[in-house]
Amino acid sequence: MVFRCEFELGFIEDNAANFTGHIIKEGQGTLFPQGSIHYFINTQCENSSLVAVASSEDPGRIDVATSFFKALPPSMISAALGGQKVKIDENKLPTVDPAQGTEECRRRCNLL
Structure with missing residues (x-):
């Protein structure tokens, strides 16, 4: 969930079948497929706030x-x-x- 600013994000589906990317703004959120290679990056040169949640089974990166x-x-x-x-x-x-x-x-x- 984005609380401040906007983020570019993207992920790769299984075996590079497809790349999905888009911009999310304040008040928006997204889901990444579990285990996917993904990224999110602040697209603006200002402070940002984003909350990312992972399952308790493997919260690492x-x-x-x-x-x-x-x-x-x-x-x-x-x-x-x-x-x-x-x-x-x-x-x-x-x-x-x-x-x-x-x-x-x-x-x-x-x-x-």
Whole structure:
């Protein structure tokens, strides 16, 4: 539920079948399919308020790209990438902080 500002949001359905995205404004809310890869971002350069609710079974979050390369066994990474052999230096994987927003957003809001 958005209480102040507006947010762009989007999610990917199972196996990238479809991307759904839209803008939600004050007083609006949305649902994401459980377990979907999704995002929401403040589209304006002002303070915002948003409440997000998750089930009590698993209220955490996962940073998909980093977790894919750090947590999965190399054989599973190779299978997911169509058999390509990939060598990953975990020290070069970025620390993810989605609260920082995109580079375009930080530039537009004079946060760089």
